[in-house]
Amino acid sequence: MKAPSALAGLILVTVAVLGLAADAAAEPAVFEEEEVVVTAKSVKTPVPQTLGFTEIITQQDIQEAGATQDSLAGALAANGQPVDENGANGPAALQLDGAPAGQTQVMVNGVAAQGGFSGQADLSAFPAIGVERIEIAHGPLSAMNGANALGGVVNVVTDLTGATRNRVALTEGAFQTGRFNLAMTRDDWGIAAGVSHSDGDRSRSGATGRYLLGQYDFLQEDDQYLRLYLQAFNKTAEDPGPESAPKARAEQSDANYALQLNGKRPWAGGDWEYKLYSQRWETEYDDPDAFRHDRYHSTVFGADAAGGYAWGGHEVQSGVSLKRTLFDIANTVYDGERTQEDWALFAQDTYSLNDRLWLVGGLRQEWSSDFDSPLLPRLGLVQTVNPDLTVKYGYGKAFRAPAPRELYGEGSWAVGNPALRPEDGERFDLSAEYRQGGSEWQINLFRTRLKDGISWVPVNPADLSAGYTWRNFAKGRADGVTVGWKRTWRQWITGRVDYHWLDRQDQGTDGVYRSNNFFGRHQLVLDLTLSQPRYDYGFSWRFVADRTSDGVELPDYDLIDLNFRYRFNPRLTLGVGCTNLTDRRYAIQKDYPMPGRSIQVTMEYFF
Template sequence: MKFIIASFIRRAALLCASCCAFAAIVLPAHAQSRDSSSAELLLSDEPMVFTASKKAQRISDTPSAVTVITRDQIQASEATTLPELLRGAPGVDVIELNRSNTDISLRGTNNIFSNKILVMVDGRSIYQDSFGGVFWNMQPILISQIDRIEIVRGPGATLYGANALAGVINIITQTPDKVKTQTRQAAGEQNSLFSEALVNAGDGITVGAAYRRTAGYNAGNSGYQRDDHALATANFDVQRGHGLGTWRFTGGLTDGKTELSTPYFSESYGRWRSGFLSASYRNDGAAPYSIRGFFNGSHIDGSGAGRDETYDLEAQQQRQIGAHHSFVYGADLRRIQSNSSILGASGHGQNLWALYVQDEYQLASQTTLFGGLRVDTNSSYGTNLSPRLSLVRHLTPTQTARISYGSAFRAPTLLEMYLDVSFPTTPELSLRTLGNPNSKPEELTNLEAGYRIDLKHGGFAGLSVFHYDISRLLEYQVTQYASPAPGLPAVIPVLVETRNGGGAHAQGAELETEIAIGPGVKALLNYSYQDIHRDNGMPIYFAPKHKGNIGIVLGGPGRWNGALMAHIVGAMDYDAAASKSGRMGGHTSIDAAASLRVGSGADGWRLGISATNLLGKEYIEFPDAAIQTGAAPSASIHPRTCWFSIAR
């Protein structure tokens, strides 16, 4: 904890000074009038999104497939984790390995330690640059803070750079001026406890605290890896207005013990500490601009002990040129540093700088062409270009069609470049796994088309179809075998190394609809098809070909809130090893929640009950029995889990 706290104190002034200096260098001063289009957008009933184009837009104007999980849905679900909120969205693949390990990706690219999507909180990346992927259960964020979640499917590298290969998930929190003081306490099976408190301290300041613990699915089962955890979180959010501009300072800490089942940690249960500090300024004048600096830090104790730090500074501006061109452009600087026992004796780091631009060109009154390009230069793997071209056509006031072409890349992590660990496989032999400092980024090209119609009595229906190709897949390949005994053939792997290998190809479709049934009541239905294979035809990654969700949500200010959602997951072919594949059967699970507001007014108490896998039909979401040689199985059997909660 000393490391995190000291870092916060040392870097708070540095972030503020850096933002101001960057603004003076990159961004000019602007007129004091507000953009009139922003007011028009706020009057629209159609959902507003920011992530798809780094500017506020109606969802039908964006060049991407976008899904929004609203605050009403979040509250109605009674969810206690981020993965619970994302499981029901189209194109989203969730592997809950056990209660402490969840991996999430988009469009069939999921895997253990999934690393094919960029995840952000308020535009701040929480992707673990050193190791890849996201530690979903260890983020210093409260569920009650979340205003909405924007899911952008398809490559996002033109605006966001590395790791937005299959898409972007942006978790957007409430600003302090919208926060109401609230608390929520919940108790569930597996000796689970969930506690949150969010306080509006006035004058644009909010503070939050949370505690979460569980004995895990594997409690009392010595045949499986432990998956219990206990984590405490604290954060703050400060907002200050200045003319047309707004300053925002946020920070948070998470501290506790958790199990991290990875291919690289042999005894991974240990203390986890992570934190962040962010300072940003946004000016909403005639040519809006923003500056943000942030620091992410984490520290793991145990056999995979190490410390990771990420520093980032970004400036962006939106400018209208003439009657037809609207530009978004910016610059980004990043430093990644890691010191870990599994990355060799010395620490490793990377420096990154990037420039990006996107032109939204009005071809005709109902037709818009998006063209963009980003240049990323990294001190380890060189320069990457990420172009995108999209055409959006409003066929009628309620119908929109789009077609897009784009590319993206996933950067090799420090783990893939410098990993050096060994595991015993027999009394005489060990398996050594090495990274490759010469690793190059994975690259993806994507072509997709989409259609959306707003329904007459509320709601919408949408369809997206896509095809993408991935090249230079980064994988661990066996490069040396040894004999189990003298005179016998060499059949036991003793050396595995990171290599850029072949490619993969995928095609798929996503159908999504939302229908308003009555005040505060809506039905949700989506179906995803995704078929992805290697160049040689073998399956790859861990995602079903067919997947659907159907449910009903009752949200809003009424006395009753609730949600009922069925998740239907088809059978899955997977690549179990370099030379064989397997198949795992499908399953259907039902999540349900209901809450009743008691007392008078909007500030009354709310009593809730919820359950995941309500019918109790047990299943697993990952087929491998064990992640590493000789270890106990880590993929848990999912039982029913019930929760009781009280909130105000």
């Protein structure tokens, strides 16, 4: 492991000294526990009773990180989450605990986000504006949430309603980056719209985007609600290709449209929540030099309902999920339409053995017209050792459904395989949460094992010109430890330290396991936030070491980000942010460098 930069080390020592001084002078603080977290189809569960390691990123956290006007990927990265990016303007995905992006399920208001042809939602296209909170539940959650949840589930909860006000925001920064956002908020409805543009830090790495969000609350009461959500955005980005083989004219455009109706009402002695939704994802990829012009459109119609009942120490959640997906595909070898139908039954029981011990058991069965799903169990034990300490033990199975590109292919060089089976994985967890005064400690130890992994192999090893395809043969394993500490002094200084150790290995075509830790075997994240009525100051330092990709070593790196927001009056706020302060040259994915130092200025005006 390489030593961190001298500047980063100096800042770390300075922050530690300030923290100790503040701690010595601080009055005893009372920790305010998060009340609920959505872990299963929007059925709310108290945090102490949730299995596994749970994180909640609030709207205030996003604001203090200076990411309110950024994308969802930017907001997650600014709060220390492992966002996988192919350069600044490329697609971005979240990878929890070493699980591939396809094994981390992203949901918006309790509905799985449409992943398009790749099966992965591009978080760089989702705006962070209107996000009320982001709930991150680590662990195997397919038993309640369906496919693609071995690493965990990220549920983005939005809310555009509230006190009557209007807001306009303008951001300008490095690489000719600009954003314009406009939002209107009322008691029962809200709307937000925006545009963005960047020339990118590399030749031919520019991107433009637009979005429109809407919400209307037909009904909002203590025990029932009915909400309509509208989402539309598009992104057009140049594809510069890898540094070693740049592309001259490649470009991709993506558009996503979603309409979602969420409701809740008491019925038959229980609380039921239901969702009706439609999503459409359109992708066009054009590379004239490679004679490629591909079109991938997919439309989803879905519905699910989940009910919660409580009796005799049992809290039972059960429901049904239905989905129909229409694919319209055109590439160099395939032109046609496909239909995929999926439906599932699921149930979970949280049984209170006594006032300090809960037993959690869940089961899910999915059926698909394109593949067979495994039976997905979940079992755990939650123990409140004392009012300050909670310990959790968990086991679960999860699966990743084959992505459309793996089933149907991307052309003569990437041949689809309709006989693919879902990837099948299991995970063991041991976690503990300790909270006292203004401090919070969390630790999570986990082990994941993956079989029937879908991997990229030659159609004919003796003739590579025949192209490549996907097959079920790979295996993967990951072991990890996460330790987190958070402390608040005098209700205005907050410090956070997170350490992650991860050992991820994937099996190659030769049967040999190779290290695949491009996020780093070691990660250290240090955040410090100072919040006053007139200003917010944020400092973040991340050190990533012992990196590998398919057994090949990658350079270590450390990053420092700063942001400052000043409120001149209730109407006008000015913010200045600097990412990659020390101008480090680094890449998350090999051959796709991330930007150097970037300074951005944001103005927000409320009227």
